[in-house]
Amino acid sequence: MDKIRIRGGRPLKGQIRISGAKNAALPLMAACLLTDETLTLSNLPHLADITTLANLLVQHGVDLHMNGATDGGHTGRVLEMTARDITSTRAPYDLVRKMRASVLVLGPLLARFGEAQVSLPGGCAIGTRPVDLHLTALELLGAEIEIKEGYIYAKAPNGLHGAEITFSKVSVGATENLLMAACLAKGTTRLMNSAREPEITDLAECLVKMGAKIEGIGSDTLVVEGVERLGGADHSVVPDRIEAGTYAIAAAITNGELELLGARTEHLGAVIEILTKAGVEVTETDEGLRVRRLNGELTGVDVMTEPFPGFPTDLQAQTMALMSAADGAAMITESIFENRFMHVPELTRMGANVNVHGASAMVRGQKKLTGAEVMATDLRASVSLVLAGLAAEGETMLNRVYHLDRGYERVEEKLAACGADIERIKGP
Numbered sequence: 001m002d003k004i005r006i007r008g009g010r011p012l013k014g015q016i017r018i019s020g021a022k023n024a025a026l027p028l029m030a031a032c033l034l035t036d037e038t039l040t041l042s043n044l045p046h047l048a049d050i051t052t053l054a055n056l057l058v059q060h061g062v063d064l065h066m067n068g069a070t071d072g073g074h075t076g077r078v079l080e081m082t083a084r085d086i087t088s089t090r091a092p093y094d095l096v097r098k099m100r101a102s103v104l105v106l107g108p109l110l111a112r113f114g115e116a117q118v119s120l121p122g123g124c125a126i127g128t129r130p131v132d133l134h135l136t137a138l139e140l141l142g143a144e145i146e147i148k149e150g151y152i153y154a155k156a157p158n159g160l161h162g163a164e165i166t167f168s169k170v171s172v173g174a175t176e177n178l179l180m181a182a183c184l185a186k187g188t189t190r191l192m193n194s195a196r197e198p199e200i201t202d203l204a205e206c207l208v209k210m211g212a213k214i215e216g217i218g219s220d221t222l223v224v225e226g227v228e229r230l231g232g233a234d235h236s237v238v239p240d241r242i243e244a245g246t247y248a249i250a251a252a253i254t255n256g257e258l259e260l261l262g263a264r265t266e267h268l269g270a271v272i273e274i275l276t277k278a279g280v281e282v283t284e285t286d287e288g289l290r291v292r293r294l295n296g297e298l299t300g301v302d303v304m305t306e307p308f309p310g311f312p313t314d315l316q317a318q319t320m321a322l323m324s325a326a327d328g329a330a331m332i333t334e335s336i337f338e339n340r341f342m343h344v345p346e347l348t349r350m351g352a353n354v355n356v357h358g359a360s361a362m363v364r365g366q367k368k369l370t371g372a373e374v375m376a377t378d379l380r381a382s383v384s385l386v387l388a389g390l391a392a393e394g395e396t397m398l399n400r401v402y403h404l405d406r407g408y409e410r411v412e413e414k415l416a417a418c419g420a421d422i423e424r425i426k427g428p
């Protein structure tokens, strides 16, 4: 297994090109199942999760072509997907268990073929993560759903029909699944208390290019007028706001200065507000955002994760690393997932002072973090350890790098190009 070695203490300087968003690319790929024409996605990131979903789509019978890179051999790949001859509507356990987002094939398969069998994803390191909201809402569209032998068996022999749906909790995945299904349902569907993440807006815009009729894009009420069929489209994946936020924190924690090419203010409002309060200057440039400390000091700031436009849970661990190196205390409250403090014991091994009380963590900033051998438990936790390692004195060795590879494209190359002393040590 690969490891990453970091020798900390170097300020990062330079430019980082932000890749296409993993969390936008995954639902966009699932959307190819809604049509027999070709859906072409560009600016696709090169990540393990994308490969996992591609394998699932191939298993369903999708004809898939990944076209060469356009930049440095890695980024901005183009993926052509044609779901003309679907041979299976079953998403098996061995693929779904690798990545929960596989459940996003449920809505499209059910809407177009009237049936789907999708393995229940199971829990993961950050919590139980049920799919009840997806299933209850699909039932309101007329689906018959049974759970047997660890699988969701969904049927809609007479097709789906429009309905009024109010989600009891804001869910990114449930909103995406229902949005896709509603596009091919008969009549009008209103999705209320929908999630508003930019990745959902990206999906909705692509669906509109495919011929869907959607109103309220970007709001918490999506109104979908079902159509008979959808067609092909070309779509470029939106830049990854979580990757951008992570590198903004990398600039701040190392007391460096980075320009994040492709990063967008409108996707990072709550993050920029927290960084500004912490003493970090974020300014717009022609091509993205420039990030650096204002006067050399970092101040502790309280943070609470919330659905968009609130502060993203996917930046909580990275923010904890930043606050661990700030002057003063910060209370970090996680309101989305019940068990998303797995990075705390590892950050503590690097000298962070963090006490967890239920959904909140009190972080008392330290003058110095120190390098240590640490272990990643999930994707965002692992990158928080990279950030802490960049700021720490001495050497940090990060194990279980495969978590990082699920969501960060060429992280060590991007950081090394800006002056970080970081290298991947290839495992057996």
Ligand code: UD1
Binding pocket: 022, 023, 024, 026, 100, 101, 127, 128, 129, 130, 131, 132, 133, 134, 135, 169, 170, 171, 172, 173, 174, 195, 199, 313, 314, 336, 337, 338
């Ligand atoms: C997506 C993101 C993930 C991010 C999360 C929250 C993708 C591929 N993943 O995950 O990176 O951390 O949004 O921004 O886009 N819930 C239920 N029942 C359900 C569905 C969700 O109770 O049927 C709960 C979850 O357990 C969680 C909360 O709702 O507590 C939000 O989850 P959700 O927005 O659905 O997250 P994902 O779509 O899985």
